Amino acid sequence: MVLALPFQEASAQRWLQTSQLFVNELESNSPPRVLLDTLTQVLKRSDSLKVSRKPDGEEYEISELRDQLINGPGIGLTSANGIFIDYRFEIRNRGFEESIESFRFIYRPTGGTGEDIEMLYVDASETWVKNILRNKGTTLTTNQAALKTFSDQLSFARMAKSGQVVEIAGETVREGFETEKRQLVQKIQRLTYESM
16 A cells, blocks of 8 residues: 655755844935835825834834824934844755845934934835835936846845944844854855855
8 A cells, every 4th residue: 555645845944044234324325215215105105004113013104103203203204314124044945045024214313322213113024015125126327227126235245235233143243243243244145146
């Protein structure tokens, strides 16, 4: 007697790493600034999408969030001058995979005085955010028909050049961890370029 069992692909995970990158100074045409503008526009056009100011925070429609920021700390969403991007890296049977897990836009007072003000938290696993990352972006100045998607522009290998690794595997990176940060950046860049 032969027993036929359905074949299932082994999904052994060989490597997993998470990291958080901080980019301050969101210049007017930088990918994080354009992403913030795009997210805001999509949220304005929707009656059902809600966001929060921080992870696990109360959810608001974009108009409520804007009012809360103006009436509270007296700033608007365009005042965001920093972004935390959470990444997840995996090597599985399919090869190397990088994903953006979340964005957290903040306002950091100039001169380093005062605390960061949480402005907008976006869970990148939500379908509407995934669609923005995959299908929206900026056009090339040399070819306006070509689109550079946000997922490409905000990849770890690209953003690590202008950002600062602040967390690895859930642990805050403090002074003296430059070697660990450099090794992670080099490994991710190598894995990224090998998978292209």
